[in-house]
Amino acid sequence: MSPELKLGLGISRGVFWALGILLGIFLILPLLIVVPTSWTNGQLVEFPPHGFSLQWYEAVFETSQWTEAFWVSLKVAFFGSIIATVLGTAIALGMRRVARGRGTRVAQSLFILPLAIPYVSYALGLYQLVNKALPSSLNETLIPLIFAESVIAMPLVYVVIAGALSQVDPRLGRAAATMGARWPTILWRIDLPLVKMGIIAGFIFAFATILDEATLALFLAPVTEITLAQQLYRSAAETVTPTLSAVSTMITLLAILVLGIGTLFSRRRVGATQGGEA
Amino acid sequence: MSTELSLEDVRVHLGGKEILCGVSIDIRPGEFLTLLGPSGSGKTTTLNVIAGLVENTGGHVRFDGKSVDRRPAHDRDIGLVFQSYALFPHMTVGDNVAFPLRTRKVPKGERGAIVERMLELVQLPGTAKRRVSSLSGGQQQRIALARALAPAPSVLLLDEPMAALDKQLREVMQIELKRIHEEVGVTTVAVTHDQTEAMTMSDRVAIMRDGLIEQIGTPEELYQTPATLFAARFLGETNLFAVASGRLEAFNCSATKAKGTAVLRPEDFAVADGSRDLPTIDVKVITSSYQGNRYRIDVDRGPDCEPLIVSLPPTTDPTSIAPGVDLRLGLLDPTGVHVVEEEAASEPPLVSADIVVPA
Numbered sequence: 001m002s003p004e005l006k007l008g009l010g011i012s013r014g015v016f017w018a019l020g021i022l023l024g025i026f027l028i029l030p031l032l033i034v035v036p037t038s039w040t041n042g043q044l045v046e047f048p049p050h051g052f053s054l055q056w057y058e059a060v061f062e063t064s065q066w067t068e069a070f071w072v073s074l075k076v077a078f079f080g081s082i083i084a085t086v087l088g089t090a091i092a093l094g095m096r097r098v099a100r101g102r103g104t105r106v107a108q109s110l111f112i113l114p115l116a117i118p119y120v121s122y123a124l125g126l127y128q129l130v131n132k133a134l135p136s137s138l139n140e141t142l143i144p145l146i147f148a149e150s151v152i153a154m155p156l157v158y159v160v161i162a163g164a165l166s167q168v169d170p171r172l173g174r175a176a177a178t179m180g181a182r183w184p185t186i187l188w189r190i191d192l193p194l195v196k197m198g199i200i201a202g203f204i205f206a207f208a209t210i211l212d213e214a215t216l217a218l219f220l221a222p223v224t225e226i227t228l229a230q231q232l233y234r235s236a237a238e239t240v241t242p243t244l245s246a247v248s249t250m251i252t253l254l255a256i257l258v259l260g261i262g263t264l265f266s267r268r269r270v271g272a273t274q275g276g277e278a
Numbered sequence: 279m280s281t282e283l284s285l286e287d288v289r290v291h292l293g294g295k296e297i298l299c300g301v302s303i304d305i306r307p308g309e310f311l312t313l314l315g316p317s318g319s320g321k322t323t324t325l326n327v328i329a330g331l332v333e334n335t336g337g338h339v340r341f342d343g344k345s346v347d348r349r350p351a352h353d354r355d356i357g358l359v360f361q362s363y364a365l366f367p368h369m370t371v372g373d374n375v376a377f378p379l380r381t382r383k384v385p386k387g388e389r390g391a392i393v394e395r396m397l398e399l400v401q402l403p404g405t406a407k408r409r410v411s412s413l414s415g416g417q418q419q420r421i422a423l424a425r426a427l428a429p430a431p432s433v434l435l436l437d438e439p440m441a442a443l444d445k446q447l448r449e450v451m452q453i454e455l456k457r458i459h460e461e462v463g464v465t466t467v468a469v470t471h472d473q474t475e476a477m478t479m480s481d482r483v484a485i486m487r488d489g490l491i492e493q494i495g496t497p498e499e500l501y502q503t504p505a506t507l508f509a510a511r512f513l514g515e516t517n518l519f520a521v522a523s524g525r526l527e528a529f530n531c532s533a534t535k536a537k538g539t540a541v542l543r544p545e546d547f548a549v550a551d552g553s554r555d556l557p558t559i560d561v562k563v564i565t566s567s568y569q570g571n572r573y574r575i576d577v578d579r580g581p582d583c584e585p586l587i588v589s590l591p592p593t594t595d596p597t598s599i600a601p602g603v604d605l606r607l608g609l610l611d612p613t614g615v616h617v618v619e620e621e622a623a624s625e626p627p628l629v630s631a632d633i634v635v636p637a
């Protein structure tokens with residue numbers, strides 16, 4: 001807490017501390033229960049866990065349903081976030097070039113819209129579209145799902161890179177132009193290097209989002225290839241076994257890892273673009 | 279070798295407003311010209327038109343007689359130093375200076391030598407490997423200059439190059455820039471609203487106002503014989519006296535023109551001690567301040583008149599010019615008084631026109 005805030009709040013800062021701690025517990029409690037249940041020695045999801053073993057983790061790795069679903073999820077997340085990153089970067093760079101006005105504000109809202117619409121209605125619409133408009137050879141692949149996921153992840157990339165770009169002096173591009181640089185050179189040597197960290201961070205956030213997205217997958221994944229989130233739903237609907245806890249723990253760990261790296265990059269971005277100002 | 283730059287009736291319309299209303303300047307090869315004017319006078323727009331960053335809606339810009347109106351900025355072979363320097367923060371000093379060489383396809387082997395020569399020119403040798411952010415403001419300014427000059431451009435453009443520096447550094451850099459200009463000999467156009475800076479650096483100064491050139495000339499010409507009251511007020515400290523029927527009424531002596539306004543500078547006066555037969559005026563001292571090389575005194579010459587600004591030698595007895603003292607001032611060169619054919623009342627005084635707005 002900064003000294004100013006500390007003094008400003010006075011005695012009442014105790015209340016804020018209490019609220020903060022409560023909120024933290026509320027967020028972390030489910031995790032504190034799920035994780036131990038995954039190392040139970042018994043056959044049931046129970047808390048406190050019965051003894052300790054890693055048998056349910058072994059079970060996950062030995063069941064092809066889980067490992068295949070994991071690879072499908074990785075594939076979708078990887079390609080989906082690459083497309084999202086390319087789109088988001090292009091939009092952020094493009095929006096910077098067009099003149100500010102009412103039109104640009106409308107466009108900005110449109111590009112963020114995928115974050116706001118309910119995934120179910122979007123998925124339902126896409127489902128109809130894919131079934132009617134695409135040949136069956138295509139809608140039995142992961143391609144429709146990858147594109148759908150990239151659309152919902154694109155706003156994240158756009159927001160991160162637009163934020164990074166707002167730290168970049170717009171005169172740099174003009175300066176480069178006066179030095180004989182055409183736009184591809186400006187893009188490649190000036191704009192992209194300056195938002196490099198933002199692009200990496202955007203990619204990672206997109207990846208983490210797509211990795212455990214379930215709604216679109218339920219509608220659009222082909223019957224033969226289902227994602228990890230789908231597999232979780234499916235087995236939860238049948239029986240609740242400690243396998244679920246083990247998978248959940250691993251996904252959580254992966255998400256923490258990936259997002260941690262992402263945060264690290266978005267932090268470094270600030271440091272990298274702050275130089276050179278008078 | 280140096281390029282001749284000419285602007286002919288250049289006009290710029292932006293959003294229904296006319297920002298430049300027909301600017302014509304001929305800049306000799308190797309000349310250092312400064313565009314001086316208050317904000318909104320169109321000086322930066324003029325610079326951007328020369329750079330190709332703003333399109334002229336009328337008139338022509340010519341480099342060595344060839345029109346460059348249709349040539350975009352990257353095709354004009356110019357060097358532009360931005361007010362904010364616009365150094366690339368993700369590159370080293372050397373890469374910054376080498377950037378315009380790279381875009382001009384200068385072979386890699388030759389770039390290093392040019393970069394080092396440029397860094398020597400701006401007196402920062404051996405800094406090529408350093409990060410831009412590790413340099414001070416003044417050093418960054420020098421690097422921006424080195425970068426602009428590296429490809430030996432046809433024209434060097436400077437947009438308020440000193441605005442971000444503190445006063446002392448600014449004075450050093452003005453002299454430094456003049457030295458570099460003399461060494462390189464490139465045709466240079468600078469923009470400033472600082473009259474001292476304009477006079478220090480330039481061969482000629484163009485005073486701009488409302489999208490037009492008010493007057494263009496050497497610093498001496500502009501200071502001694504301003505064409506208009508605006509020019510007189512914008513450059514240097516000015517005292518205005520009405521001239522009617524061929525006489526300078528306040529001093530009761532004859533003037534060079536029948537009608538208009540006489541422009542007198544602070545150093546045109548002396549304390550009248552009776553030793554010489556000079557036209558005189560009786561005034562009362564309002565304030566006096568010692569400025570090292572002179573006393574500046576502001577004196578009252580009667581109701582409904584602007585106070586006069588007068589320079590007196592630093593050896594003057596301070597008690598003789600204390601506030602409230604009555605003083606008789608003599609006009610040193612009554613036959614050389616410059617008269618502008620405008621009524622003083624037609625031109626409102628500028629409100630601190632030379633205040634430097636930091637970037």
